[in-house]
Amino acid sequence: MKESKNRPTTLFDVAEQAQSLEEFGLLLRDWIHHITRRDVSNRPALLNALQKLPPSLEKKFGQGEVADAYLAAYAEWISDRAGIPRPSWVRQKHRILDEPWFSDNARAVLMVDTPGSFRQRGIFTIPENVVRLRRGRPRVSAEQKKAKARARDQRYREKIRQKLNKLKQLEEAGLV
Secondary structure, three states, X not given: OOOHHHOOOOHHHHHHHOOOHHHHHHHHHHHHXXXXXXOOOOHHHHHHHHHOOOOOOOOOOOOHHHHHHHHHHXXXXXXXXXXOOOOHHHHOHHXXXXXXXXXXXXXXXXXXXXXXXXXXXXXXXXXXXXXXXXXOOOOOOHHHHHHHHHHHHHHHHHHHHHHHHHHHHHHHOOXX
């Protein structure tokens, strides 16, 4: 598998790195891991992970058209679930299959349970739910927290210096 520094953080990265349908599946799994367990905990970050137009996989490897449709379906489905605008590239005609593709032999179940974003592109599967937005502020790194605390401490110390200087001036004026 890919080293962690090369793991995809956007759907563009998934398409860019994939050299086969099997590798596409593994890269998509890595991307899902990134979305669900790493840095993507708010809508702007999720939008950033979906927005950039992935290169077409149709001619890159066998069944690349399935991967193209799958990417578009996933991006549209995630956007709808997260309440963010759908990327414009999901409407491209080459991202819709002419013949249906099933991820499993349980066709009857997949015909019923597949989300509309996938079904309309001819992809019949049950996608993994990657939308896990958290309430509150986005996560920040330990370095960012330390920098904020340092700045807050400096502001506090400056206020104390100003008050002490004012008190000293009042003492010198004989008002205290």
